Amino acid sequence: MFKTLVFYGSYRSDRQGIKAAKFIIDQLQQRNHEVIFVDAKEYDFGILDRMYKEYDPGQAPAKMTELAEHIRTADGFVVITGEYNHSIQPGLSNLMDHYLEEYYFRPAGIVSYSVGGFGGVRAAIQLRSFLGEMGMVTISSMFAISKIGNSLDESGTPQEASLTKRFGQFLDELEWYEEALQRQRREKGTPY
Template sequence: MNFKTLVFYGSYRSDRQGIKAARFIIDQLKQRNHEVIFVDAKEYDFSILDRMYKEYDQGQAPAKMEELADHIRTADGFVVIAGEYNHSIQPGLSNLMDHYLEEYFFRPAGIVSYSAGGFGGVRAAIQLRAFLSEMGMSTISSIFSISKIGNSLDEAGTAQEATLTKRVSQFLDELEWYEEALQRQRKEKGTPF
């Protein structure tokens, strides 16, 4: 089965390490025949939230915002990649994602967290789980955390540790299970609202 999966990434830093995690996940998804849309906050560069997508009159939202809304509405699921900033998620990530709401409803999200240290950004992942659930996404139970990202992945996003490739397989198996189940439910029974 083929899935359309959006990969959200929110760092604006000039020497951002998390881009390696994004490249790794994108490659793993493509190997599984996903249609992958990379949603890089730095590329979309929405200003600080003033108006949500839904607050524009139809056809009046900026072109990039409209394009992303269409991708979100037609996605089967999401992977959200978050570095840990002060025990929470990056402001660029939350700002990007906050521009939308109903578009996310009834789709699963997998969380990838990372950090320079040994905890792998799990404190950010815990914050992110509540954030994504509030936006109407079902977060899968597994969190894919990457510790010491500077050494775990090279610039191309190639794993430098065999355990990463092994662990990501189980994470993506679970995401795909939810993508298929919720896709089927949306098609056959619609959504509660």
């Protein structure tokens, strides 16, 4: 069993990407993952002023401390992004920037989406660099959902069977990395 955090960064009132989040959470749970949904709107820490590590011990907001513990004990991450001006959502980057060392030596899978045909892949490419800089290993597969308004219904149910099949292959790769890096951290620790 893996503990997998699902990060989602939209603050919009009419959030289309929430359908992707529901789909991904369901698929992870079907494969017996313990899923923690990290919604930037729910964890609203405000614009980054102080990273978690910059607080004196015991002085960080309780919700920030809770999330730090979830990140530290996670086996991996799925990071969902829409595409804003060919880049990732500001709410997502702001939320994730509150942490750093907590992410180290854990894999991340990138899911992108858009209302158009490209599926947010330009944001996904930006996100790969962002996550790598934070110490995560990003899996080579990216999962793009194009025309999200038609691809998933409001409950996150896919409208085409191919979406579930493609995501299964994506999860096969993520789980391989989760298991490998979990074993390395347990048996050999980390370089720092």
